[in-house]
Amino acid sequence: MITLTHYLVLSGALFCIGLYVILAKQNAVQILIGVELMLNAAILNLVAFGRFDKLNSSGQTFALFAIVLAAAATAVALAIVLNVYRRYKTIDPGRINELKD
Numbered sequence: 001m002i003t004l005t006h007y008l009v010l011s012g013a014l015f016c017i018g019l020y021v022i023l024a025k026q027n028a029v030q031i032l033i034g035v036e037l038m039l040n041a042a043i044l045n046l047v048a049f050g051r052f053d054k055l056n057s058s059g060q061t062f063a064l065f066a067i068v069l070a071a072a073a074t075a076v077a078l079a080i081v082l083n084v085y086r087r088y089k090t091i092d093p094g095r096i097n098e099l100k101d
Contacts, residue, residue, distance in 0.1 A: 007045070007047075007051075008045065011041045011048070012041070014040055014041035017034075018038035027091055028093055029091060039070045043066050043067060043070075046062050046063040046066065047063045050063065
């Protein structure tokens with residue numbers, strides 16, 4: 001039987017991996033992947049608490065909204081990364097010194 005603790009441990013592990021990726025990587029795309037891992041950890045928490053709360057299913061509803069918002073944020077972030085690459089020919093956030101002309 002999978003308990004709530006199993007879900008929370010998995011979610012904590014995903015969140016820590018995402019945080020490590022954000023802090024350790026020098027590539028904008030890898031940083032976005034780390035952010036997505038952290039969002040997936042939060043969504044897993046919402047679904048787990050929604051599954052174990054028998055009175056209402058608001059956890060799944062919030063998880064659905066979080067997935068939609070994460071997809072929209074990822075699309076915007078990738079568009080920004082592509083425009084930065086087109087201008088500076090790099091996606092390393094540390095090598096970009098100025099963002100305006």
